[in-house]
Amino acid sequence: MKFLNAQPTWLMILVSFVGLLLGWHLLVVWGAYDRFILPGPVDVWRQLMIVAGDGRLLKHSLITLSEVLPGLAIGLLIAMPLGYLLAKSPLAERLLSPYLIASQAIPVIAIAPLLTIWVSSTYWARVLVATLVVFFPILINIIAGLRSAPAELYELMHSLQATRRQIFSKLELPAALPILLAGLKVGATLSVIGALVGEFVQPKSEGLGFLLVTARYQFKTDLVFVVLVTLGTIALSMYGLVSALEKHLLRWQVNK
């Protein structure tokens, strides 16, 4: 036990990952499952090599990413001013928050088909679904973040004759940043789900969602696994990017 605790984290992750693959492999071998029911790691690897080699995986990944990133960006761009309005104006909050909360009670997957009717562009319909998914968690965090500045710092700013704009840029925004970034982390992973939902309901012969659906219809279960791993990798990378950004922007928290 002591020996294990002394090992670096990356090594432990590697060990557990290899263990997981091994367990999966043995399960498939002993269970003698058909490949279209449960493919083994070797099958999935072979399939990965095929779709990576012929460029299909990259092509569909880039298409999904091209929906994920604008979806996240648009969600953020709408949530920021709206969050500011709701955080600052009790009237706006009372008028709008019932609808915002009610809109969350309806699953996005149920709204998505409507969007495909209303938005003629397949691409933008998908982006819009991603936007819908990330919008609310980011909005909630922006409101909470903007309200987190202590009252005495407001008094300090007022006593120094700070303008509205200065109070926002030098107090509210930096004070909101930790909570805002936490929301962005959640949003980053959710945006992948959103784009996928968009691809499910708005079929078009491209995107990882399309690849997944096609692979399932063709009982290429190993390809389904490849898509799942790719989606996970994309979501984790986005999470990692926001974490890196967070580490840089919140370096003042180091000793806490």
Add this chain to the structure above:
Amino acid sequence: MDTFLTVERVDYTFEDGPLSVLADVSLSIPAGSFVVLVGPSGVGKSTLLRLLAGLLRPSSGRITLTQQSTGNAIGIVFQRDNLMPWRTVTENVRLPLELQGRNGLAASRSVQAMIDLVGLAGFEQSYPAQLSGGMAQRVALARALVHQPTLLLLDEPFGALDALTRERMGQELLRIWQAMPVTVFMVTHSISEAVFLADEVLVMGGDPGNGRPAAITHRLPIQLLRPRRFEVQGTAEFLEYAAAIRAAIQQ
């Protein structure tokens, strides 16, 4: 000395309730003096301080600051240091200058001079999370003085510090006040701190929570010689002042 600040018959009632906090408060503060306000908890001391800062408006009466050539900038220090945790010591001290649009070399020099004055040279790039309570409060003091305010308002500035640090900060504050042309208005719970620091101690009495709005009930000039050293606190004269203030509070 010239009068720097006058408060004439000020009443204050909370806007969101009928609670009358201050009634008929009048006082005048000479330029360059050190005035300390004492009184029981919840009596309205901080309310008066916020009125002087212009953060609250009197319900009636008048507060006048004598116009001086440099304008009437205000510096405030609260009980909690209220530094911005995302800014370094230097960046925190520079805030008031930044808000005035002063970012040049002269501003940087003023910031460094202030950091040196409060004894924090060497900690310029530290973040507040890395500072002790006493050091953080020194940064808050430097921030309150860097834009050369004519009025320094201190709301129990050392209330969150341990007793030893608190005494040392009191001496530091006197040294800094003597180095700068600033009028000080301070709120404190500590009677000995009040006697040690003040030219004049104001005692506030009343019980706003029970329908008796507060007012200034006593004013006691403290005629201990300056510069005051720590040892003055053991003298009979000092103890007499302290006893007089305690009696005034308890009336």
